[in-house]
Amino acid sequence: MAEFKSKIKTIEWENTYTKMVDQTKFPDKFEYVNITTGQQMYDAIKTMIVRGAPAIGIAGADGVVLYAQELAKQDLTFEKFKEELIKKSDYLVTSRPTAVNLYWAVEKQKEIIKDCKSNKEDLIKKLCENAKKLELEDIEINKKIGDNGATVVPKGAAILTHCNAGALATVGYGTALGVVRSAYANDPTIHVFADETRPRQQGARITTLELVMDGIPVTLITDGMCSYFMKKGMIDMVVVGADRIAANGDAANKIGTYTVAIAAKYHNIPFYVAAPLSTIDTSIKSGDEIVIEERNHEEVTVINGKRICPEGVNIINPGFDVTPHELITGIITEKGIARPDYKKSIAELFE
Numbered sequence: 242m243a244e245f246k247s248k249i250k251t252i253e254w255e256n257t258y259t260k261m262v263d264q265t266k267f268p269d270k271f272e273y274v275n276i277t278t279g280q281q282m283y284d285a286i287k288t289m290i291v292r293g294a295p296a297i298g299i300a301g302a303d304g305v306v307l308y309a310q311e312l313a314k315q316d317l318t319f320e321k322f323k324e325e326l327i328k329k330s331d332y333l334v335t336s337r338p339t340a341v342n343l344y345w346a347v348e349k350q351k352e353i354i355k356d357c358k359s360n361k362e363d364l365i366k367k368l369c370e371n372a373k374k375l376e377l378e379d380i381e382i383n384k385k386i387g388d389n390g391a392t393v394v395p396k397g398a399a400i401l402t403h404c405n406a407g408a409l410a411t412v413g414y415g416t417a418l419g420v421v422r423s424a425y426a427n428d429p430t431i432h433v434f435a436d437e438t439r440p441r442q443q444g445a446r447i448t449t450l451e452l453v454m455d456g457i458p459v460t461l462i463t464d465g466m467c468s469y470f471m472k473k474g475m476i477d478m479v480v481v482g483a484d485r486i487a488a489n490g491d492a493a494n495k496i497g498t499y500t501v502a503i504a505a506k507y508h509n510i511p512f513y514v515a516a517p518l519s520t521i522d523t524s525i526k527s528g529d530e531i532v533i534e535e536r537n538h539e540e541v542t543v544i545n546g547k548r549i550c551p552e553g554v555n556i557i558n559p560g561f562d563v564t565p566h567e568l569i570t571g572i573i574t575e576k577g578i579a580r581p582d583y584k585k586s587i588a589e590l591f592e
């Protein structure tokens with residue numbers, strides 16, 4: 242088995258605050274930042290100091306604890322304390338709308354708040370324990386996703402991925418890059434193609450960084466190049482992460498994923514989505530119901546502090562798109578790989 246050097250832990254609850262990798266500094270610096278208040282956590286999620294669906298889920302769970310610690314310093318009755326904490330939790334979720342993991346983890350904390358009948362100290366302890374539990378479980382879940390996914394990776398495969406669904410998008414190990422890590426551990430002849438992923442360049446700045454740190458061979462390409470390499474027979478499969486998967490298998494992921502899926506279908510290349518069950522939102526029937534985050538227009542107009550287009554041009558900047566389930570070969574989860582018919586196979590994952 243290959244030994245991975247990086248063992249990155251992206252986000253970690255440290256008794257009273259959260260320590261996280263600051264992902265806005267890549268690739269120049271690999272720095273940690275301490276998040277000590279609920280508002281700081283909201284801002285860290287919104288400004289993408291922490292990003293990636295599972296990682297922002299854990300950030301949300303930690304954020305609820307931070308708010309609880311702050312509210313405990315005010316002179317509130319237990320009932321009023323709980324009421325205010327629920328309001329802060331709901332506010333936290335508005336930091337980013339597309340990834341369901343944030344909502345999922347904060348809802349788990351809200352259930353604890355609602356059920357608690359004892360006192361503030363006991364409630365904070367329970368919230369703290371739950372945040373830590375979700376954090377530790379995330380790595381284990383990713384390893385299972387990785388091992389399940391490795392079973393569909395052909396020997397010596399060239400694997401294309403879009404955005405970053407790696408250790409840095411989760412607590413550690415990653416979902417799509419978890420599949421790569423598990424496959425590489427058994428077969429060091431595999432190779433990754435990483436899409437640059439405009440406008441935030443998660444592929445160029447984060448995926449390549451992780452893989453280089455682990456010694457896994459990676460080639461960086463720009464987003465428009467994928468069909469070129471597919472046509473040349475240089476891509477054997479695609480594995481991406483997801484931010485929200487509907488009950489019918491439609492999967493929201495970083496903008497540009499849909500284009501990759503169409504190109505893969507045209508070239509008859511398997512297209513897999515790797516995600517934990519917490520990314521599957523069975524409350525929505527299809528991807529049409531997924532709210533797509535519209536991001537700051539400067540992400541498109543400015544590169545490295547320099548404006549790249551004239552003033553007066555119109556800009557639209559959706560952060561995500563939805564890949565229709567017809568284009569997805571399989572959804573790799575910790576409980577196995579769901580395949581079409583997704584309505585049936587996804588429902589079975591939750592039995």
Ligand code: MRU
Binds near residue numbers: 293410443484
């Ligand atoms: O905007 P980001 O960087 O948070 O988007 C991340 C992605 O789209 C990932 O592919 C997705 O969250 C899955 S992470 C395991």
